[in-house]
Amino acid sequence: MKFICLGYADHSKFAAMSEQEMQSVMEECMAYDDVLRQGGHFAGGNALEDAAKAVTLRFRDGNIQATDGPYAETKEQIGGILILEADNMEHAVELMSKHPGVRIGPFEIRPTDETIDKMVAQRDAAFMERKS
Structure with missing residues (x-):
């Protein structure tokens, strides 16, 4: 199973x-x-720049509105993501609980939606087929 681990930081x-x-x-x-x-669990990840550099898009009144920055009521903002391969949620929690980043801020661990992931993979393959 694939999990997205959102690392938060102040x-x-x-x-x-x-x-x-x-x-x-x-x-x-x-x-x-x-x-x-080494354990075959790291499937990717990225660090993010400061949340102050973000733009948030919202659909309101039939239009797209872009606003600078996030609007969270917390000092902790998403600092990066780690894509993790684990057997199940318990295994993902076990692996991430040892990550030193947890001392900086919390990690939110979410399973990916395998049904939608398959749809995206099929669409990617079809796109690449048409492209070549």
Whole structure:
């Protein structure tokens, strides 16, 4: 099963770290990502820039509205995603509970929707077939 792990962070904590502290935290996180890779559990991931650089789209009154930034009532914003391969939710929780990033902020773990994932994969294959 595939899981999307949303890592949240309070960016003020990062701003308060020295460059050496930040490098140490990132190295610790990446070292655990290597453990996940070795076990065949790391299926991808990306870090995100500060939420202040985001644009949020909403459909209202028949129009698309774009607004700067997210509008969450929390200091913790999504800082990145990790795509995890695990046997089930319990296994995903077990794997991510060891990730050093959890000390920085919470991780939300969600299973992917396999039905829609299959539809997307079929559409991708059809698109590539038409393209060639």
